[in-house]
Amino acid sequence: xxxxxxxxxxxxxxxxxxxxxxxxxxxxxxxxxxxxxxxxxxxxxxxxxxxxxxxxxxxxxxxxxxxxxxxxxxxxxxxxxxxxxxxxxxxxxxxxxxxxxxxxxxxxxxxxxxxxxxxxxxxxxxxxxxxxxxxxxxxxxxxxxxxxxxxxxxxxxxxxxxxxxxxxxxxxxxxxxxxxxxxxxxxxxxxxxxxxxxxxxxxxxxxxxxxxxxxxxxxxxxxxxxxxxxxxxxxxxxxxxxxxxxxxxxxxxxxxxxxxxxxxxxxxxxxxxxxxxxxxxxxxxxxxx
Amino acid sequence: xxxxxxxxxxxxxxxxxxxxxxxxxxxxxxxxxxxxxxxxxxxxxxxxxxxxxxxxxxxxxxxxxxxxxxxxxxxxxxxxxxxxxxxxxxxxxxxxxxxxxxxxxxxxxxxxxxxxxxxxxxxxxxxxxxxxxxxxxxxxxxxxxxxxxxxxxxxxxxxxxxxxxxxxxxxxxxxxxxxxxxxxxxxxxxxxxxxxxxxxxxxxxxxxxxxxxxxxxxxxxxxxxxxxxxxxxxxxxxxxxxxxxxxxxxxxxxxxxxxxxxxxxxxxxxxxxxxxxxxxxxxxxxxxx
Numbered sequence: 001x002x003x004x005x006x007x008x009x010x011x012x013x014x015x016x017x018x019x020x021x022x023x024x025x026x027x028x029x030x031x032x033x034x035x036x037x038x039x040x041x042x043x044x045x046x047x048x049x050x051x052x053x054x055x056x057x058x059x060x061x062x063x064x065x066x067x068x069x070x071x072x073x074x075x076x077x078x079x080x081x082x083x084x085x086x087x088x089x090x091x092x093x094x095x096x097x098x099x100x101x102x103x104x105x106x107x108x109x110x111x112x113x114x115x116x117x118x119x120x121x122x123x124x125x126x127x128x129x130x131x132x133x134x135x136x137x138x139x140x141x142x143x144x145x146x147x148x149x150x151x152x153x154x155x156x157x158x159x160x161x162x163x164x165x166x167x168x169x170x171x172x173x174x175x176x177x178x179x180x181x182x183x184x185x186x187x188x189x190x191x192x193x194x195x196x197x198x199x200x201x202x203x204x205x206x207x208x209x210x211x212x213x214x215x216x217x218x219x220x221x222x223x224x225x226x227x228x229x230x231x232x233x234x235x236x237x238x239x240x241x242x243x244x245x246x247x248x249x250x251x252x253x254x255x256x257x258x259x260x261x262x263x264x265x266x267x268x269x270x271x272x273x274x275x276x277x278x279x280x281x282x283x284x285x286x287x288x289x
Numbered sequence: 290x291x292x293x294x295x296x297x298x299x300x301x302x303x304x305x306x307x308x309x310x311x312x313x314x315x316x317x318x319x320x321x322x323x324x325x326x327x328x329x330x331x332x333x334x335x336x337x338x339x340x341x342x343x344x345x346x347x348x349x350x351x352x353x354x355x356x357x358x359x360x361x362x363x364x365x366x367x368x369x370x371x372x373x374x375x376x377x378x379x380x381x382x383x384x385x386x387x388x389x390x391x392x393x394x395x396x397x398x399x400x401x402x403x404x405x406x407x408x409x410x411x412x413x414x415x416x417x418x419x420x421x422x423x424x425x426x427x428x429x430x431x432x433x434x435x436x437x438x439x440x441x442x443x444x445x446x447x448x449x450x451x452x453x454x455x456x457x458x459x460x461x462x463x464x465x466x467x468x469x470x471x472x473x474x475x476x477x478x479x480x481x482x483x484x485x486x487x488x489x490x491x492x493x494x495x496x497x498x499x500x501x502x503x504x505x506x507x508x509x510x511x512x513x514x515x516x517x518x519x520x521x522x523x524x525x526x527x528x529x530x531x532x533x534x535x536x537x538x539x540x541x542x543x544x545x546x547x548x549x550x551x552x553x554x555x556x557x558x559x560x561x562x563x564x565x566x567x568x569x570x571x572x573x574x575x576x577x578x
Contacts (some may be wrong), residue, residue, distance in 0.1 A: 036330075039332070175468075
């Protein structure tokens with residue numbers, strides 16, 4: 001049987017991680033589940049998040065035959081990674097450690113900036129993972145970026161099949177998003193300077209932010225490196241899994257099934273922008289309470 | 290005993306309705322509950338919303354002695370008003386009917402625009418309430434406005450105690466919000482024109498939007514009236530309740546207790562901007578599953 005990699009998110013933002021995985025593991029099968037019925041995880045207690053995440057992990061392992069799990073959700077990676085590891089007998093990889101590891105490799109000054117959702121910032125999981133690697137990290141919540149991405153007010157380059165006319169008519173919307181990014185990064189850089197930091201690396205600590213990457217790269221100070229934790233997690237997964245993939249299944253065809261616990265319509269409508277290709281039919285599953 | 294008016298919302302946006310009620314009923318006691326543990330209601334099924342809303346309504350009536358309920362939540366007003374009326378033996382007023390009634394009184398052309406959250410627009414409750422009054426209504430979801438309000442990127446006039454320096458430093462943020470409003474209203478007016486409508490009235494169909502009222506009034510075409518459904522609901526409640534208030538309790542002192550099912554910290558921090566004065570101590574209650 002072709003090995004299956006299970007990918008879990010509270011919503012569909014984790015499709016950016018899946019996209020990066022698909023590009024690196026051409027022979028693997030993938031099963032993705034978005035627990036859309038119960039999002040947002042960010043406003044829930046750690047115990048509830050751990051219980052929900054463990055249910056999705058068991059679904060991927062027990063019902064989809066996943067032999068490896070990627071937790072493509074910053075909140076669940078921050079608050080439920082140990083609970084997921086306890087719940088299933090397969091290797092589990094989150095997005096935070098790979099993001100911090102990539103920051104360590106990229107930074108020369110040892111000072112790192114992290115932008116993320118409010119819930120991820122409040123967990124201080126990136127700061128802890130950076131500190132464990134000898135880095136100083138300053139985190140900032142950017143609550144407007146997820147709704148801007150979900151509205152589609154992103155760089156037209158990310159809109160699959162956008163015509164030149166569509167790209168032009170979207171210009172005011174993209175200008176708004178660019179200005180929001182400029183305001184957040186100005187505040188963050190000012191705060192870093194006030195703390196005597198000299199940051200040279202910015203970590204994108206939210207699975208929605210890869211859709212803003214080109215706008216963010218244009219907004220950072222010259223020379224600052226941008227680390228995408230979705231890419232970093234996929235690279236780490238490929239290192240762990242890739243050798244096996246290439247050697248054992250050289251002729252297997254990549255396959256993908258997507259599941260959601262609710263809102264299949266929104267998942268299908270928005271998901272392709274995150275995945276960079278059509279998500280196809282999303283299957284509805286009921287994980288219970 | 291002084292009569293108590295119960296006010297219910299899924300979060301704290303309904304504090305704008307409470308603010309309007311406080312201004313109109315100087316002798317009443319108020320009990321407000323925000324079901325913050327289970328927001329957002331917008332992504333949940335009608336049955337779940339009805340069950341949650343009925344629990345909050347019973348809490349206000351049975352435990353806080355409410356003799357009158359105002360449902361200060363567009364989603365619950367749209368999807369759960371009948372369930373709430375069935376659950377409690379007191380009069381219940383939602384925000385949608387008063388908003389539509391105010392639009393009928395204001396509009397001369399009979400064509401009305403409504404901006405609201407995605408969930409409220411998908412319910413088409415405003416369009417139905419307008420149609421029942423002989424109005425044509427065109428609704429538009431504006432998903433960025435709630436997060437912009439919650440970030441505080443609103444007109445500095447709404448920020449309690451903002452200094453001139455604070456107001457000036459917030460200028461780029463307010464400019465972003467003004468531009469988002471301009472984009473949404475441009476799209477909505479173009480859609481109305483394409484449908485041969487001649488709208489002269491705009492209904493703010495979300496309890497967060499009163500904090501954007503001055504920015505929205507600057508963005509609408511000349512002569513277009515702006516109806517705030519929070520104000521309209523408070524006026525309707527005052528008409529139903531006010532006579533009793535003034536006659537029966539001329540010397541009673543206004544009182545207010547606020548409850549939340551979770552996130553008391555965010556409620557206390559952001560709530561005062563919605564209420565226009567400090568919310569004070571917010572009491573945590575557990576309504577069960």
